[in-house]
Structure formats: structure tokens, C-alpha cells
Amino acid sequence: MNLDAQHPLASGLTADARLIRAYQGTRPEVTPIWFMRQAGRSLPEYRSLRVGTRMLDACLDPEMASEITLQPVRRHNVDAGILFSDIVIPLKLVGVDVEIVAGMGPVLGKAVRTAKDVAELTRLDPAVLDTSLTPIRQAVARTVAELGSTPLIGFAGAPFTLAAYLVEGGPSKDHINARTLMHADPEAWAALMAWTAEVTGRFLRAQVLAGASAAQLFDSWAGALSLDDYTRYVAPASAAAIAHVRDLTYAEGGTPATDADQAIEETATRRNVPVVHFGVGTGELLKEMHGVGADVVGVDYRVPLDEANRRLGGVVPVQGNIDPALLAAPWPVLEVHVLDVLERGRTAPAHVLNLGHGVPPLTDPNVLTRLVSFVHEIGASAPVAS
Ligand code: CP3
Numbered sequence: 024m025n026l027d028a029q030h031p032l033a034s035g036l037t038a039d040a041r042l043i044r045a046y047q048g049t050r051p052e053v054t055p056i057w058f059m060r061q062a063g064r065s066l067p068e069y070r071s072l073r074v075g076t077r078m079l080d081a082c083l084d085p086e087m088a089s090e091i092t093l094q095p096v097r098r099h100n101v102d103a104g105i106l107f108s109d110i111v112i113p114l115k116l117v118g119v120d121v122e123i124v125a126g127m128g129p130v131l132g133k134a135v136r137t138a139k140d141v142a143e144l145t146r147l148d149p150a151v152l153d154t155s156l157t158p159i160r161q162a163v164a165r166t167v168a169e170l171g172s173t174p175l176i177g178f179a180g181a182p183f184t185l186a187a188y189l190v191e192g193g194p195s196k197d198h199i200n201a202r203t204l205m206h207a208d209p210e211a212w213a214a215l216m217a218w219t220a221e222v223t224g225r226f227l228r229a230q231v232l233a234g235a236s237a238a239q240l241f242d243s244w245a246g247a248l249s250l251d252d253y254t255r256y257v258a259p260a261s262a263a264a265i266a267h268v269r270d271l272t273y274a275e276g277g278t279p280a281t282d283a284d285q286a287i288e289e290t291a292t293r294r295n296v297p298v299v300h301f302g303v304g305t306g307e308l309l310k311e312m313h314g315v316g317a318d319v320v321g322v323d324y325r326v327p328l329d330e331a332n333r334r335l336g337g338v339v340p341v342q343g344n345i346d347p348a349l350l351a352a353p354w355p356v357l358e359v360h361v362l363d364v365l366e367r368g369r370t371a372p373a374h375v376l377n378l379g380h381g382v383p384p385l386t387d388p389n390v391l392t393r394l395v396s397f398v399h400e401i402g403a404s405a406p407v408a409s
Contacts, residue, residue: 047294059381066098082107089162104176106159163234175235178227185223187247216260220260224265266316300313301342328367345360345361345394
């Protein structure tokens with residue numbers, strides 16, 4: 024399906040942005056940079072705005088969600104905004120009893136442990152999202168109107184990471200109940216994953232249609248899985264989730280304003296909306312995570328980017344992978360690490376600089392601002408290693 028002519032990619036507003044070009048596999052002059060969890064507790068302006076509002080209520084208030092999304096873009100001059108929201112928002116909107124407990128994460132009213140629990144959950148109709156996602160569409164529309172040529176990234180949780188919360192009932196270290204269920208009752212597991220893929224896929228698609236220029240699927244906890252379990256019990260659902268945005272395309276060079284331009288469009292390249300797939304501890308799964316329909320693979324800090332690129336066959340743009348722990352180290356230590364990440368990232372077709380996981384809440388935001396200007400000043404083609 025064609026994106027609307029007013030969409031920032033279709034109108035050309037964000038189509039030439041460094042981030043989008045890198046996601047499409049070309050190397051811009053300057054390596055684009057943004058941070059997972061760039062919005063949030065590391066920013067004093069976030070902490071003061073959030074006083075008295077619960078996390079999920081803030082996500083569902085379009086004005087507040089938009090303002091929080093814009094805060095790190097204004098402050099750090101990053102190459103993208105990422106919508107302030109949460110992976111459990113579509114679960115909440117479809118009727119699941121879920122809250123976010125500060126310092127802990129998503130907590131469910133009831134864990135989904137048996138085939139009967141799965142049957143009860145999957146009776147909730149994903150089609151209600153057509154209307155209940157309205158505050159998310161509004162938040163995206165407000166945000167892209169402010170961002171101009173800076174792309175907004177929409178995101179969603181991958182089915183396994185969401186299922187891990189649903190089955191455990193809350194955060195967990197090893198996701199043992201979820202991993203038991205996939206083997207003990209593969210049929211119930213498949214039903215749970217198919218439902219979750221549809222719910223999260225609709226959430227992602229709504230953000231892109233409303234104006235997001237790229238989409239990131241977070242399979243944060245997929246690192247708990249063996250390659251075989253990932254391939255058999257998880258990858259098909261992740262592919263189904265990504266399929267919700269895979270068909271969305273635009274013509275490079277803008278959408279025709281007149282009939283005469285129409286002829287030009289017919290010869291122009293059609294592009295899809297770039298999709299990034301990221302997980303933590305997923306070094307063994309990188310190739311399969313690409314294989315489910317992603318354009319770009321996000322790499323955590325455990326695997327160096329040259330090795331990640333090798334595992335991906337040298338043909339996939341990568342995103343990552345500064346170790347978040349080094350944000351609190353002295354600047355010269357961080358600088359050496361960032362130069363090393365850039366150098367290794369050069370082996371890949373393209374590289375978007377990011378952290379290996381989210382910004383730790385106690386991070387000094389001035390370090391992030393300094394990092395962005397440092398990377399922008401280097402340029403992507405100049406030699407960086409000393
Ligand atoms: O990156 C951004 O700036 C966009 C915002 C964003 C949030 N959650 C806001 C948030 C994104 C991309 C997410 C995704 C998310 N949510 C993931 C995948 C990414 C990852 O970190 O691996 C996961 C696993 C969740 C579930 C979740 N929600 C967790 C683990 C937590 C943290 C709990 C805590 O307090 O440490 C949340 C809450 C949450 N989501 C916060 C933010 C800013 C903190 C809420 C607060 O301010 O108290």
C-alpha cells in the first residue's frame with residue numbers, strides 16, 4: 024500500500040535524512056546517531072513533566088507523549104525521535120490488565136500460563152485497536168509536525184518479548200514459564216504468538232501510517248532462546264508482526280502532484296519503510312532476526328559490529344552498539360570506545376550509531392549531547408582510528 028502523499032517519507036521531507044539513507048544501506052557523510060530510551064528518566068525535563076502522571080497514562084496523552092518524544096531531540100540534536108510509548112500499550116488498549124511499576128517494568132493482573140488462559144486472552148479482539156489507537160496516532164501526528172525533516176521512529180515489542188511478560192505475569196530473568204509453555208503446549212503457544220503478532224503489528228502499522236518514517240521491533244528478551252527454539256517457536260510470529268508494515272511503500276523523489284509527474288513516478292524507485300529488529304544477548308540469532316523481514320539489525324554491546332556484520336553476511340546495515348556502562352566512564356575512555364565502534368561499524372554496508380541497550384536512568388544527559396556533537400563532527404568517511 025502507498026503511504027499517504029503527506030507522509031514525511033512520501034513528501035520527501037525525511038526521505039533524504041541521514042538515518043533513512045543509512046537504514047536503506049547507503050553511507051551518509053556523517054554517521055547518524057540516536058539513543059534507545061533517549062526520552063525518559065535521564066532528562067530532568069522528563070522527570071518534572073511526569074510528576075503525578077502514571078507511565079501508561081502519559082503514553083496515552085497525545086500532548087504529553089509528543090512533548091516527551093521531542094525533549095531529547097531538542098536537547099541532544101539526535102538524528103531521530105522515537106515515539107514515547109511502551110511495548111505494552113497495545114495490550115492495554117485491547118483490554119489486558121497491565122500496568123508499569125516504576126523501577127520494575129510491566130506487571131500483569133493475571134499471568135497467562137495454560138491453554139485455557141491463552142483461549143481467554145485471545146478472545147480479546149485486536150480489531151478494537153482500529154479505534155483505541157487514536158491517541159497514539161494523534162501523538163505521532165503532533166510529533167512529526169514539530170520534527171520537520173528529522174524522522175520519527177515508531178516501535179513495537181516483538182511477539183516473544185510481549186509473550187514473556189504475559190506468561191510470566193511481569194519481568195523475569197530467564198523467562199522460564201514462557202519457554203516451558205512453548206514446548207509443553209506448542210498449540211497454545213502458537214495461538215498466543217499469532218494473537219500477540221497481530222496486536223503488536225497493528226500498533227506498529229498505526230504509527231507508520233500516522234507519520235513515522237521507520238519502525239523498530241524490540242525483541243528484548245529473545246536472547247533467552249536457543250537458535251532452534253527461536254527459529255521454530257518465535258521467528259514465524261515476528262515475521263507476521265513485521266508483515267503489518269512490510270507492504271507500506273513510497274516513491275523515492277516524492278509523490279506526484281500532477282498527472283505529468285505521474286509518468287516520472289512510474290519510473291521512480293519504490294521504497295519500503297525501513298524496519299529495524301533489535302534484541303539483547305541475541306548474538307547467536309542475528310541472521311535469523313534479519314531473516315524475518317527486517318532491513319536493519321540492532322546489535323547489543325556483547326558482539327563487536329565487525330563480527331556482527333560477518334555473521335550477517337556483510338550485506339545488512341547495522342545499528343548499535345556503544346556499551347551503556349561506558350556513558351558513566353571518564354570522557355577519554357568513552358571516546359576511545361566510540362571510535363572503536365565506528366571503526367568496526369565501517370565494515371557493514373551502513374551503520375547507525377546507538378547504544379547496545381537503553382540509556383541508564385542515572386546517565387548525565389550532557390554526556391549524550393557531547394557524544395552526538397562528537398560523532399557529527401567526525402564525519403563518516405574520515406579515518407577515525409589513531
Ligand atoms: O526509547 C525511547 O526513548 C522510547 C520510549 C520507550 C519506552 N519503552 C518508554 C519507557 C521504548 C522504546 C520502550 C520499549 C520497551 N518497554 C521495551 C523494549 C526496549 C528495551 O528496553 O529493551 C521493553 C522491554 C519495555 C518494557 C518496560 N517498560 C520496561 C522494562 C520498563 C522499565 C522499568 C523501569 O522503571 O526501569 C518500562 C517502563 C518505561 N518505558 C519507562 C520509559 C521511559 C520508564 C518509566 C518511568 O519513567 O518510570
